[in-house]
Amino acid sequence: DIVMTQSPDSLAVSLGERATINCKSSQSVLHSSNNKNYLAWYQQKPGQPPKLLIYWASTRESGVPDRISGSGSGTDFTLTISSLQAEDVAVYFCQQYYSGRTFGQGTKVEIK
Amino acid sequence: EVQLLESGGTLVQPGGSLRLSCAASGFTFSSYAMSWVRQAPGKGLEWVSGLSGSGGSTYYADSVKGRFTISRDNSKNTLYLQMNSLRAEDTAVYYCAKFRSNSINDAFDIWGQGTMVTMSS
Numbered sequence: 001d002i003v004m005t006q007s008p009d010s011l012a013v014s015l016g017e018r019a020t021i022n023c024k025s026s027q028s029v030l031h032s033s034n035n036k037n038y039l040a041w042y043q044q045k046p047g048q049p050p051k052l053l054i055y056w057a058s059t060r061e062s063g064v065p066d067r068i069s070g071s072g073s074g075t076d077f078t079l080t081i082s083s084l085q086a087e088d089v090a091v092y093f094c095q096q097y098y099s100g101r102t103f104g105q106g107t108k109v110e111i112k
Numbered sequence: 113e114v115q116l117l118e119s120g121g122t123l124v125q126p127g128g129s130l131r132l133s134c135a136a137s138g139f140t141f142s143s144y145a146m147s148w149v150r151q152a153p154g155k156g157l158e159w160v161s162g163l164s165g166s167g168g169s170t171y172y173a174d175s176v177k178g179r180f181t182i183s184r185d186n187s188k189n190t191l192y193l194q195m196n197s198l199r200a201e202d203t204a205v206y207y208c209a210k211f212r213s214n215s216i217n218d219a220f221d222i223w224g225q226g227t228m229v230t231m232s233s
Contacts, residue, residue: 038217040219040220042157042220048225049207049223049224049225049226050157050207050220050223051223052219052220052221055212055218055219055221061221093156093157095157095219095220097216097217097218097219098217100159100173101147101159101162101216102159103156103157103158103159104156105156106156106157
């Protein structure tokens with residue numbers, strides 16, 4: 001199984017500042033046939049189901065604010081919130097869907 | 113509005129069985145692969161099972177293979193998860209999730225609110 005490891009486990013960021021979450025896969029999730037990274041990011045707020053933010057590593061889901069972006073390729077990926085808002089407080093998960101489907105352990109984002 | 117509504121979660125004894133249901137609305141159900149994902153209390157997300165739009169292809173996590181069975185009734189727009197030989201480690205919120213396409217190698221774009229399955233000792 002592909003293991004997904006996120007860092008840090010939690011971070012506290014001031015309102016308006018940048019938040020950066022890293023996700024590393026134990027093997028590449030870049031498919032050579034279509035040059036796509038099989039990597040998604042989700043946001044989960046307390047008591048709610050996860051919400052899709054990003055797929056194919058960098059494609060923003062409809063309705064997701066453009067302050068949230070995804071980048072990376074192969075085994076190393078990043079989710080960036082360029083200017084943290086109060087509504088961004090949540091746990092964020094990365095997920096690979098290249099081989100099976102596995103999630104990172106989650107990163108909790110709080111306001112400093 | 114696209115919606116998934118799970119039901120069937122309850123308190124069950126280890127070794128028991130349970131069937132979860134997920135009623136879908138707002139999209140052409142048979143055109144999309146579907147899945148179950150679970151989350152133990154205070155823990156992360158674990159993919160459990162998935163199947164194609166026709167139901168002809170099914171997939172399972174090793175942790176549930178041989179104990180759980182996923183199925184769908186496209187005439188009723190409903191997804192099911194039959195859970196047998198339940199264990200303490202199966203305690204979790206079970207989410208029904210829709211794949212973005214009819215491929216299981218895709219992201220989950222719609223999630224239900226979840227249904228809680230708890231093992232009682």
